[in-house]
Amino acid sequence: MTQPLHIEAVSAHYGTTRVLEDLSLSVQAGELVSLLGASGCGKTTTLRLIAGFLSPTSGSITLGGRDLTRLPTHKRDIGLVFQNYALFPHLSVLDNVAFGLKQRGIAADERRRRAMAMLDRVGLSVLADRAPGALSGGQKQRVALARALVIEPPLLMFDEPLSNLDAKLRVDMRVEIRQLQRANGTTSVYVTHDQEEAFSISDRVAIMNAGRLMQFDRPEVLYRRPANTFVARFVGFENVIPFQVVARDGDMVTAETAGMRLGLSQSLYGTIPDAFLLATRPDGLTVSSDAAADGLPARLGLRTYLGRAYQYQCETAAGHLVANGSLTAPLQAGARVKLVPVPEQCTILAAGGDE
Amino acid sequence: MSDRPHPLLIVIAALVYLFLMVPLVIVVGAALSDTTYLTFPPQGLSLRWFENIFQISAFRRTIVTSLQIAFLGTLIALLIGIPAAYALNRFRVELPKWLGTLFLLPILVPEIVFGFALLKSLTVGTGAPIFLALLIGHTLIVLPYVVRVISASLASFDFSIEEAAISLGSAPVKTFFTIVLPNVRGGVIAAFILAFITSLNDVSVSLFLTGPGISTLPIQILAHVEQFFDPTVASVSVLLMVLTVAVMAIVERTLGLTFLAK
Incomplete structure (x- = not known):
């Protein structure tokens, strides 16, 4: 039942505005892939193209060898879960779930049996006769999930399914979604703007920006080794410092930025180009009051409390940076300090890369 | 306080x-x-003036004509207005804004002007039969109400519900009837009633379009008043009032009057 999805060189336009540019993406059979990005990045457009609510201006979409590109939505056999649930208000919970089976010409008894079994799996069989309006948000989304799963689609798609739920329920529901998806082994595409959500449940994540795919990889790779400054900033590498290589000695590279020299090992980062960007999260910069420390001279600005650390806004010759300092020795605004990069928590990006 | x-x-x-x-x-x-x-x-x-209504053949005939015109005109307006309202809402982003206003024109233009325009273009222009001209005229004056009321209903309809049904394998046209229409049922009923009453009570447009042998009840009332001063007119008015109130009562019982205020 489970099938791979291939999107090949797909572009899409709204009127004359290009909203998706030459997107290629493959989802393996049984894999859950998230499309992640801010609103307007093209993730929802991509989902609507796969669903058939939009037509691409070029490119092709195939599902398990079946060309979907020109197929109308109702013949695509895709399970969809919407942000606002989109349950049929005039049908009971059971009839909502059985709707897709009815379209497939399955007899009433069998429909009922299968719909009940699916409602049982999402823990809602006792609510089968209720109207959707009488359910809570979480229950509605479970019904929507059951409705999409019961037709045993080769592809399941989620459009920000948890955005309307409160924080605690979001976490519970995403675990539930992942478990059901795993158990069924259904190829899935999951659209979200929530990075934690995407990273926690996906096999791979496609980070998108302005209608283009910025990076497509496992969450672990995206989190530690972003491929460009856009992805780096997106996953929290708030500090991006430009460096120039001034000396090379085998594995070791000495690089320089305004006010600081740094020795870097290529065994840690791979080949380092002559001009590069060093990116770190606030945790990757140690705040040192020691004037003799080998770091970037900085003047501290606003201090905020994060619970596990203090965070400082810092002014340096390399621009505005953000660093986290220890809770035991809070520093005052205006203090002169050194910011020392922690090599393991830094990553190297090509200068002038995709922004 | x-x-x-x-x-x-x-x-x-x-x-x-x-x-x-x-x-x-x-x-x-x-x-x-x-x-x-x-x-x-x-x-x-x-109650003799109420009996008198039915003794005057002109009243008998115009009551029937008025009901026929109101019923058929409303039906046609629904057949045009429902798809129009659907398209206006479904493609709100894609369609130009003035298109919605276009459907309100028949009630924005003074009715007397509209009536005269119809007389010139329909009766005089094409020589259309009087009943047909009346029917077209009434369809046009009730169409704005139909589009307006059903649009209000569709404005609160979440079109992702329709998309959900289509994604589950229901063809688009079938989806319109099984999913969209049942969810705007109240709007359709309200539109029907509002349009029916509007047509039944119309004077200004009918005034231009009625002719020898065929007239509507309100026009017949006017004609009667010009010649007679007996209470028949009052009893016809009461009859028209009762009809309207009865229809409104049905709305109130089934949907609530706030529905019309939407």
Whole structure:
């Protein structure tokens, strides 16, 4: 039942505005892939193209060898879960779930049996006769999930399914979604703007920006080794410092930025180009009051409390940076300090890369 | 703050109600009078002027014509108006804004002008039969109400529900009937009733389009008043009022009047 999805060189336009540019993406059979990005990045457009609510201006979409590109939505056999649930208000919970089976010409008894079994799996069989309006948000989304799963689609798609739920329920529901998806082994595409959500449940994540795919990889790779400054900033590498290589000695590279020299090992980062960007999260910069420390001279600005650390806004010759300092020795605004990069928590990006 | 309204407010409200109700009370009173001329308060009580309505063939005929025109006109307006309202809402982003306003034109243009325009273009222009001209005219004047009321209903309809149904394998046209229409049922009923009443009570457009042998009830009432001064007119008015109130009562019972205010 489970099938791979291939999107090949797909572009899409709204009127004359290009909203998706030459997107290629493959989802393996049984894999859950998230499309992640801010609103307007093209993730929802991509989902609507796969669903058939939009037509691409070029490119092709195939599902398990079946060309979907020109197929109308109702013949695509895709399970969809919407942000606002989109349950049929005039049908009971059971009839909502059985709707897709009815379209497939399955007899009433069998429909009922299968719909009940699916409602049982999402823990809602006792609510089968209720109207959707009488359910809570979480229950509605479970019904929507059951409705999409019961037709045993080769592809399941989620459009920000948890955005309307409160924080605690979001976490519970995403675990539930992942478990059901795993158990069924259904190829899935999951659209979200929530990075934690995407990273926690996906096999791979496609980070998108302005209608283009910025990076497509496992969450672990995206989190530690972003491929460009856009992805780096997106996953929290708030500090991006430009460096120039001034000396090379085998594995070791000495690089320089305004006010600081740094020795870097290529065994840690791979080949380092002559001009590069060093990116770190606030945790990757140690705040040192020691004037003799080998770091970037900085003047501290606003201090905020994060619970596990203090965070400082810092002014340096390399621009505005953000660093986290220890809770035991809070520093005052205006203090002169050194910011020392922690090599393991830094990553190297090509200068002038995709922004 | 006292939870009792100010006495002056009660007086004003009472005056407004009085102002609205008195003409109606006078008409009902006059209709029940036993005299051969219009008078209030009624002298003697009789239903003979109600019987008289049905003895005058012109009234019998125009009541039937009015009901036919109202029913058929509303039906046609729904057949045009429902798809129009659907398209206007479904493709709100893609369609130009003025397109929605276009459907309101027949009630934005003064009805008397609209009636005259229809006379020139339909009856004189094409020589269309009177009944057909009336039907077209009435369809056009009730269409804005149909589009407006159903649009209001569709505005709160979440079109992702329709997309969900299509994604589950229901063809788009079938989805319209099984998913979209049942969810705007209330709007359709409200539109039907509003359009029906509007058509039934129309004077200005009908005035231009009626002709020899075929007329509508309100026009017949006018014609009757020009010649006779008996209470028949009052009783016809009461009949029209009762019809309207009955229809409104059905709306109130089934949907609630707030529905029309939407």
